[in-house]
Each structure stands twice: as C-alpha cells, then as structure tokens.
Amino acid sequence: MPDQDETLLLNLNEAIATMRDKDSLFKVVTTKLRLIFPFDLIGINVFDAELKTKRLFLRDYYGAEDPQPAVPGSMANFTPIANSPIEQLVADPRVRQLTLQDYMGAYPDYEPFARMRQQDIGQLTAVPLRIGGHLTGFLTLASRRAPNLTPADEKLLEKIGSLIAVAVANTLAFEEVARREQQRTLQLNINNALLSIKQREPLFRAVAEELSRVVPFEYFGIRVQRAEQGEVFQAFAEFSRPAPGAPLEARDPDRDEDEGLRDSESIYRQSTDLLQAAAVYSGPEFKALAVRYPRLRYVYEHYHTRALLVAPIWQRPDGAAVLTLSAAEPDAFQPEDLATVLALVPQIGLALENLFAFEQIEQLKAQVEQERTYLVDEINTSARFGADSGAFIGSGPALQQTLRRIGQVAPTDTTVLISGETGTGKELVARELHNASPRHARALIKLNCAALPAQLIESELFGHEKGAFTGAVERRIxxxxxxxxxxxxxxxxxxxxxxxxxxxxxxxxxxxFERLGGTKVLHSDARVIAATNRVLADEVAAGRFRADLYYRLNVFPIELAPLRERREDIEPLLRHFVQRLSKRLGKPVRQVRPADLAALQAYSWPGNIRELEHVLEQAIIVSQGPFLEFAGFAAAPLVAGAAAGASPASAPIKTLREQERDHILAALQRTGGRVSGAQGAALLLDINPKTLEARMKKLGIRRTVGLQS
Known part of the structure; x- marks a missing residue:
C-alpha cells in the first residue's frame, strides 16, 4: 500500500514539522502510528552525540491520555547506555522485532521489563532515529501480540524514524532555549528587554543604548569570534554618536568611507593581546596605543578619540567576545565606569548567546521546513517514478550494462555523470543511485540547471543572506x-x-561554499550526481564548459542508450505501460496488433521512453475496439514510416503532421473518399469514424478525393 504509506508520511511530517511542545509532539506521533501499527506501549530514547548516554524523552503506557515517565525525575537526566538493554540496539541500529524474553535473560533486574511482563507485554519493535545518518535515539513499540511486520512495514518505520528524529531534535532545541530563557529571566530581570530582541542590529543597538544610560561614549563596538565545526564565526556591531545626545548610528565595522585602512588593519585583528584584559586607556596611555596601532591612530586623528574602554565578554578556547567604548574626552572613563560595564557584561553575554541560539534555531527551522518541502516532492515524485515507472523494464544488453554500472558505484560516494538523450530516464537513474546508497535516509535534492535564469541558479545552489539582492527578504538555505x-x-x-x-x-x-551575500564559509558533505543530454567533451572543446569541472564530474560516467538502440526492450516496455496507464485512466487493457508493434519497433523514437509512454497514453484514451488505435495521433507516422522503410536516406523527412495527412489521404484514395461503413477509410485505418472526421477537419482534408489538396 505505497500510496497509504506516502500519505501517512506526509500527514505525520505536516503534523510534527513545526511542533515545539514535546507532549503534543508525542501525542500526535502516538495517534498517527496507532492507525497502522497496533501497540500497547511506546517510548522514545534520545542519545548524546558520543552514544554514551541515553535519556528517556517520553513513554506512554497502554494508550493513557497523558504520557507518563517510567521513573519520576528520570526525564531530566542522561543515564549510561552501557549495561542497559539499549546497548544491544546501539550495537546494531536497524529496525528490529524482538521478544521480551530475548532481553530478560541478559537484563533480569531491569525494572521496566518486569512491569511489562506483569502486563503480558512480550513483543518489542525497535526503530532507530537518525539525523544526517547519525544515530540520535530509538523509538520502541511494545505490544502483547506479535506485530508480524513485513519488509515494507520495516522500511516505512525507517522513514518514520527519520521524521521523528528531526522533530524530536527540534523540540529538544526549543526546550533547551526555553530553559535558558527561564534561567535568565530569574537571574537577570533587568535584561528582559534585551532578551526579547531577536535581530542582530536591533539587539546590539539596544545594548549600546542601555550602556549609554550609565556610561557616556561616542563609539560602541562588539566583536565576537567563535570556532564552530572548524569555521570561524564572527559577529560585528559598531555604533557612533555624531553629537552629544544624538541617536546612535550604525557603522560598517571594518571600513569608513573616508579612510584608506584595509580590513586587516582593524584593531580587532591587530591587537588580540590588547583586547584580552579589561582596562581603561586615556590621555597619554591612549596616545601611546595610537602610535602602535594604525586603526587607533586613525580614530585619534580623524575622530579626536582620546579614551578607550575594553571589556572582554568571554575568553575561551573556542573563541572570544569583546566590547569596546571610546570617547573624545581623555577623562571620559573612570575605574567605576569600567566596573559598571563589567557588571553588565554577563547580561550582554547572555543576550548574545540568546541571539545566536535563536539564529541557529531559525536556521534549523528553515532547514527543516525546506527538507519537509523536499520530502513532499520526494513522495510525489516517487508516486510518479517509482518501481513501476518503466525506467528499468527490459532485458537488453544496454539496460543490463546500465544496471551493472549503477550497482558498482551506488554504495560509494563517487561523483557520477549520467549522459543520454532526453527521455532516457536520467533522473530515474539518479534516484536509483541515491536509494541504493548509504545516504538513502537523507534527501535527494534536485536542481534543473536549465529551468532557472542564470542569476537565480547561484542562489538556488548556495543560498543567500537577507538583503543579498533585491527581493531577498529573508535568509534562504x-x-x-x-x-x-x-x-x-x-x-x-x-x-x-x-x-x-x-x-x-x-x-x-x-x-x-558561501551563501550569496554572506561571508561565512559553509561545508557540505553532499554526493554529486550530474546529468546532461549534451556531449560535454564537445562543449569543453568549444569553450562552453570548463575542462577542470568536466574531469571532476566525469569520475564515473553512466551513458544511457537511446530507445532506438534498445528495440528488444520496446515490447516489454509497451506491455508495462499499457497495463499501468490503462489502470490509471480507467480503460480496459487492449492488445496491440503485430503490424503496429513492428511499426513501433521500427520507429526512431527521438523522445525515447518518455515519447513511447505519451504515444501509448494517447492511444489508450481514444481506442474503442479490442485493439489499440494509433492512427490519427502521434503514433500514426509510425505505421506510415514503417511502410515507407525503403525510402532513400537522403529523402527529406516530413513532419508528423505531414505524415499523418498523407496517411489519411492514402486511405481515402483507396476507399474513393468514403469515410465510414464497411468500405470506408475508418475501417481501413482501424479508427472510429467520428475520430477520423475530426482529424480530417483539423488537417484540412475534404471528403471528396478530387478536392483533397
């Protein structure tokens, strides 16, 4: 029941994609799963990144209205995986059907098992939860009766596990943010306004305004550097006040319009040692610093800066954050001002952490939403191009060679270049490569490079930041x-x-890569599968395609043969499409005359498998008798073309319309212009008389033979 499975996946994903509350999430998951998998108990365990400890996310006994944890207080703590039943699942993470008795011998003192046994629960189904191929937990379904899952059920549970894993991770992320927010509210009531601001510039401006209430300054700056997964993350904020009492104005953190300083001469890049300790530099001390650092010398000369206050927000192995204030008065900052700023530093640090957490959550939220969109597309595409699509129907040597190549390269991460004419099934080969690879649990993301304007392809490939170009109203992944x-x-x-x-x-x-309009270097572990109907070697020779890119893509080529070179596969393809299309269109399955089959096999099929499918679909729609009727439609030239097989190769090729017109004229000539009846052209062409009359009208053919042309 693939349609029902896809509908369940779609409904489940739509229901949980934006859930923030774990109780609601768990209730939806329980309700949806019970529609197809009967169980008496459900539980979700989540693991730490190193797979050393586990945490019970939620457990529901026997369909109770409110989920209950197994042990009070256990939900807040991680416990070791070692020496618990979970260790066997982690050692072999796959969908598994187990009996309680399998476990009882190895873990006789495990209290939940004793409780299940008291309730006559003896069957367990374990489903791994993965994100990006990484194991993050397990979903466990327990029941009194054996579930007797089929391989299709297990595959469906795997997909459900992936959806639940993302939803659980998202819920836990929001749970963590909520915990931090509550802690900050309790500890720092005065910082409520700061914590409510989620945009970077407004937050930094609010921090600057807050500081200006207690410490006067002309310049405010914050620089944050953090190492995240091998990358350097930087956040900047600079504001200046052109006159006392004037509003703060945002400044470019690394460039002034009237200065010639390079970004590398920024004080933040030059003076790491200077910014590591809290201090006030004023008068002669600041003048000495101006001599040492070009950036300070510039502000000394152009902005008449005479005092600098430095307050590190944090210093740790993964990065640093520092706040600086400057003023024109040499005695603008006193030791008590430094103490005041340092007292506010924890608040500022928390506000920054909250901002970055929110940005990360928004990014994850956007990513989850887009992954949901691609999942919907994947489900819809699978419905159209699944195992019954005809892509791999046949037994000819060309198809067998393609299948061998797919089987050889699919388990690897090697880049694949698929080439072939239009309609040969390049996308279906790409889908098969992905589904047969270790990456099948993640999405296959598709981009047609010919379907978008050149200026939009870069944004589609690499994403863009808000404001990167006109119309970029938000960040796009x-x-x-x-x-x-x-x-x-x-x-x-x-x-x-x-x-x-x-x-x-x-x-x-x-x-x-970098997003359009962004500076942060991002990494992607994505396997690249490319396809083309061009001969890229010729494109390289013509200067239209880079040679170095061609060699990077052409690591493992798979060339798809056109249908005219797979004539032995046309008959099984025809039978397959007739069965499938007749069922979809609600039409009886009709036979194909041997002469029509010969004509179909003799045709050159410039549109390949796609054209064959469309020709058969038209024939199925219009046919009335026991046989498929091809005359008068796209396949009509096939018959005429087969009959005229002796035409010299140098003869001009007629259009399909011309071929169809000539074929109908020949039939009318033979029947003396009669259309219907026992001696009519419709019977000769094996087509409904009304259909023939409609085609004649469209092609401008009159009944009277003498006036045909």
Whole structure:
C-alpha cells in the first residue's frame, strides 16, 4: 500500500514539522502510528552525540491520555547506555522485532521489563532515529501480540524514524532555549528587554543604548569570534554618536568611507593581546596605543578619540567576545565606569548567546521546513517514478550494462555523470543511485540547471543572506546546504553558466561554499550526481564548459542508450505501460496488433521512453475496439514510416503532421473518399469514424478525393 504509506508520511511530517511542545509532539506521533501499527506501549530514547548516554524523552503506557515517565525525575537526566538493554540496539541500529524474553535473560533486574511482563507485554519493535545518518535515539513499540511486520512495514518505520528524529531534535532545541530563557529571566530581570530582541542590529543597538544610560561614549563596538565545526564565526556591531545626545548610528565595522585602512588593519585583528584584559586607556596611555596601532591612530586623528574602554565578554578556547567604548574626552572613563560595564557584561553575554541560539534555531527551522518541502516532492515524485515507472523494464544488453554500472558505484560516494538523450530516464537513474546508497535516509535534492535564469541558479545552489539582492527578504538555505549528508542531483549540467561552473568546482574540490551575500564559509558533505543530454567533451572543446569541472564530474560516467538502440526492450516496455496507464485512466487493457508493434519497433523514437509512454497514453484514451488505435495521433507516422522503410536516406523527412495527412489521404484514395461503413477509410485505418472526421477537419482534408489538396 505505497500510496497509504506516502500519505501517512506526509500527514505525520505536516503534523510534527513545526511542533515545539514535546507532549503534543508525542501525542500526535502516538495517534498517527496507532492507525497502522497496533501497540500497547511506546517510548522514545534520545542519545548524546558520543552514544554514551541515553535519556528517556517520553513513554506512554497502554494508550493513557497523558504520557507518563517510567521513573519520576528520570526525564531530566542522561543515564549510561552501557549495561542497559539499549546497548544491544546501539550495537546494531536497524529496525528490529524482538521478544521480551530475548532481553530478560541478559537484563533480569531491569525494572521496566518486569512491569511489562506483569502486563503480558512480550513483543518489542525497535526503530532507530537518525539525523544526517547519525544515530540520535530509538523509538520502541511494545505490544502483547506479535506485530508480524513485513519488509515494507520495516522500511516505512525507517522513514518514520527519520521524521521523528528531526522533530524530536527540534523540540529538544526549543526546550533547551526555553530553559535558558527561564534561567535568565530569574537571574537577570533587568535584561528582559534585551532578551526579547531577536535581530542582530536591533539587539546590539539596544545594548549600546542601555550602556549609554550609565556610561557616556561616542563609539560602541562588539566583536565576537567563535570556532564552530572548524569555521570561524564572527559577529560585528559598531555604533557612533555624531553629537552629544544624538541617536546612535550604525557603522560598517571594518571600513569608513573616508579612510584608506584595509580590513586587516582593524584593531580587532591587530591587537588580540590588547583586547584580552579589561582596562581603561586615556590621555597619554591612549596616545601611546595610537602610535602602535594604525586603526587607533586613525580614530585619534580623524575622530579626536582620546579614551578607550575594553571589556572582554568571554575568553575561551573556542573563541572570544569583546566590547569596546571610546570617547573624545581623555577623562571620559573612570575605574567605576569600567566596573559598571563589567557588571553588565554577563547580561550582554547572555543576550548574545540568546541571539545566536535563536539564529541557529531559525536556521534549523528553515532547514527543516525546506527538507519537509523536499520530502513532499520526494513522495510525489516517487508516486510518479517509482518501481513501476518503466525506467528499468527490459532485458537488453544496454539496460543490463546500465544496471551493472549503477550497482558498482551506488554504495560509494563517487561523483557520477549520467549522459543520454532526453527521455532516457536520467533522473530515474539518479534516484536509483541515491536509494541504493548509504545516504538513502537523507534527501535527494534536485536542481534543473536549465529551468532557472542564470542569476537565480547561484542562489538556488548556495543560498543567500537577507538583503543579498533585491527581493531577498529573508535568509534562504541553498540546495548544497540542504543536501548535506545526502545527494544532490544537478540535471542539465551542461546549461550551467561559466561563472557558476567555477564556484561549483570549488564545492567539488573543497566541499565548501558561501551563501550569496554572506561571508561565512559553509561545508557540505553532499554526493554529486550530474546529468546532461549534451556531449560535454564537445562543449569543453568549444569553450562552453570548463575542462577542470568536466574531469571532476566525469569520475564515473553512466551513458544511457537511446530507445532506438534498445528495440528488444520496446515490447516489454509497451506491455508495462499499457497495463499501468490503462489502470490509471480507467480503460480496459487492449492488445496491440503485430503490424503496429513492428511499426513501433521500427520507429526512431527521438523522445525515447518518455515519447513511447505519451504515444501509448494517447492511444489508450481514444481506442474503442479490442485493439489499440494509433492512427490519427502521434503514433500514426509510425505505421506510415514503417511502410515507407525503403525510402532513400537522403529523402527529406516530413513532419508528423505531414505524415499523418498523407496517411489519411492514402486511405481515402483507396476507399474513393468514403469515410465510414464497411468500405470506408475508418475501417481501413482501424479508427472510429467520428475520430477520423475530426482529424480530417483539423488537417484540412475534404471528403471528396478530387478536392483533397
């Protein structure tokens, strides 16, 4: 029941994608799962990143209205995985059906098992929860009766586990933020206004305004540097007050319009030692610093700055944050001003942490939402191009060679270049490569390089920051970022503009990129599968495609043969499509005459499998008798073309319309212009007389043979 499974996945994902409350999330998951998997108890355990400890997320006994934890207080703490039943699941993380008796011998003192046994629960189904291929927990379904899951059920549970894993992680992230917010509210009531601001510039401006209430200054700056997964994250804020009492104005943190200083000469980059300790520099002391540092010398001369206050917000191995104030008066800052600022530093640090956590959550939220969108697309696409699509129907040598190549490269992370004419099934091969790879639990992200204007492809590939260009009203995650841990399919790669080819080459070589309008270097572990209907070697020779990118893409080529080179597969393809399309269209399954089959096999099929499917769909729609009727439609030239097989190769090729018109005229000529009846052209062409009359009208053919032309 694939449709029901897809509907369940879609409904479940829509229900849990934006859930913030774990009790509501758990209730929805329990309700949805009970629709198809009967169970008496459900539990979710989450693990730490190192898979050393576990935490009971929620447990529900026997369909109780309110989920109850197994042991009071156990939900807040992590406990060791070792020496618990979970260690066996972690050692072999897959969908498993177990009996309670399997566990009781190894863990006789495990109290939850004793409780389940008292309730006659003896069957367990364990489902791994994964995010990006990483194990994050387990979903456990327990029941009194054996579930007798089929392989299809287990595969469905795997997909459900992936959805629940993302929802649980999202819920836990919001739970953690909520805990921090509550703690900050209790400890720092005076900082409520700061904590409520979620945008970077308004928050920094609020911090500056808050400080200005107690310490006068002309300049305010914050610089944050943090190492995150090997990257350097930086946040800047600079404000200046042009006159006493005037509003603060935002400044570019690393450039003034009238200065010639390079970014590398910023005080933040030059004077790490200066900014590590809290201090006030004024008068001659500040003048000495101005001699030493060009940036301070510049503000000394152009802004008449004479005093500097430095207050580190934090200093730790993964980065640092520092606040600086400056003023024109040499005695603007006193030791008590430094003490006041330092007293506010914890508040500022917490406000910063809250801001970055919120930004991260918004990014995760956007990513989850886009992944949900791609999941919906994946479900819809799977419905159209699943195992019954005809992509791998047949037994000819060309198809067998393709299947061998797919089987060889699918388990690896090697870049694959699929080439072939339009309609040969390049996207379906890409889907099969992804589904047969270790990355199948993550999404296959697709981009048609020919379907978008050149100026939008870069944003689609790499994403963009808010304000990066006109219309960029919010940050957008690119497809390489979404495909992290999964696969990205670049269709029609030969259409990619040359300037973007260089950027794509960087991603293939370094696995890193930047969002449009951004400065942060992002990394993506995405397997690249590309496809083209062009001969890229010729494009390289013509200067339209970069040679270095071509060699990066052409690591493992798979070339799809056109249908005219797979004539032995046309008959099984025809039977497959007739069965499937007749069922979908609600039509009886009709046979194909041997002469029509021969004509179909003799046709060149410039549109390949896609064209064959469309021709058959038209024939199924219009056919009335026991056989499929091809005359008068896209397949009509097939019959005429087969009959005229002796035509010289140099003869001009007629259009499909011309071929159809000639074929109908020939039939009318033979029947003396009669359309219907026992001696009519409709019977000769094996087509409904009304249909033939409609085609004649469209093609401008009159009944009287003498007036045909």
């Amino acid at each position: 690119g497809k390489f970022e979404l495909a992290n841990g999964g696969s990205i399919f670049l269709d029609e790669i030969g259409e990619l503009p040359l300037d973007l080819q260089a950027k794509l080459l960087r991603v293939l070589q370094e696995r890193e």
